[in-house]
Amino acid sequence: MKTTFILMIIALFSTSAFGREFTQTGVAMEPTLKAGEKVEIGFFSLFSYEPERWDVVAVKNPHEFNLMVFRIVGLPNENIRLEKDGIYINNVKVELPSRLAQAGIYYWPASAVKRNKKSGNDVYQTGEEEYFLLGDNTLKANDSRFELGMIPRASIVNKVSGNL
Template sequence: MKKKHSTLYTVIQFSMILLFALFLRKFVLTPVEVIGISMEPTYHESDRLWQTSLVSPKRFDVATFPSPRDGKRIVKRVVGLPGDTIRMENDQLYINDKKYDEPYLDEFKETLTDGQPLTADFTLASTAAGPATVVPEGKYFVLGDNRRKADDSRYFGFVDKEDIVGVVYFRYYPLNKIGVQ
């Protein structure tokens, strides 16, 4: 009788460990691979990231969601939250008519030598999100950091809150850039 309880106890322990590991993998340590150059210089092609689906994205968080183009998971920066007005003027981001710095773009802007802005002027109404002038409830406006090459909300419109898979919080590859994001 004692052997039977010991085996049952071991099976229950193993099951609990397995369930906990599956929970971590699904919601806390979900791996993501960066595809393309739209998030350079922040992330590069083939960078490996961990994301969590336990938090909602905040302004300037990097989030993942299925591409409206082909359904593949993509990585973009959340710039506009529900109720926001967004515009870019002379390479300066304005949210609700307030200037916002984007320090994650400084390195990229320093390398530009053609005299053109990194980000062309736009308003919500002039993007694929138009004719909206405000980010609607349950939606986000996202931008890639490589603004000249990014396919983002300017071209495919708003991202539904339900489509956000997770928020990036850690890079684990390449090893020389490992760390909390």
């Protein structure tokens, strides 16, 4: 019975024994992931994955029945402030990993993005088991700065595999 249940879960949530392929739609994660690019969402690590800052993750869309891909910037119980000179976590400026900086990725404050989207004052607070996610193309991403809001841990499916 237990073996049958595990096999059913594997069949339901993955297209291979090791993961599920995901095709990026939209430009929210460019230049890291381009529209139409395929990545793998690991299956076995799903049971032990602990989200970390800068991970690229697959997330259940709270508004539709699909997946989205974003980068984790804020962890639970953090105060995140986006300013023109960078990202501040709990009032301490954090440096982007060198691979992101070299790729030209910059996380714009919501106030610098001119759109008709709900935005805050560029200061965000995560609660217990909540994460702040951004798209690498913050001029085009509809991420935690806007309608997406804070993401509960239960909505994070897994880390996306690859050199992201």
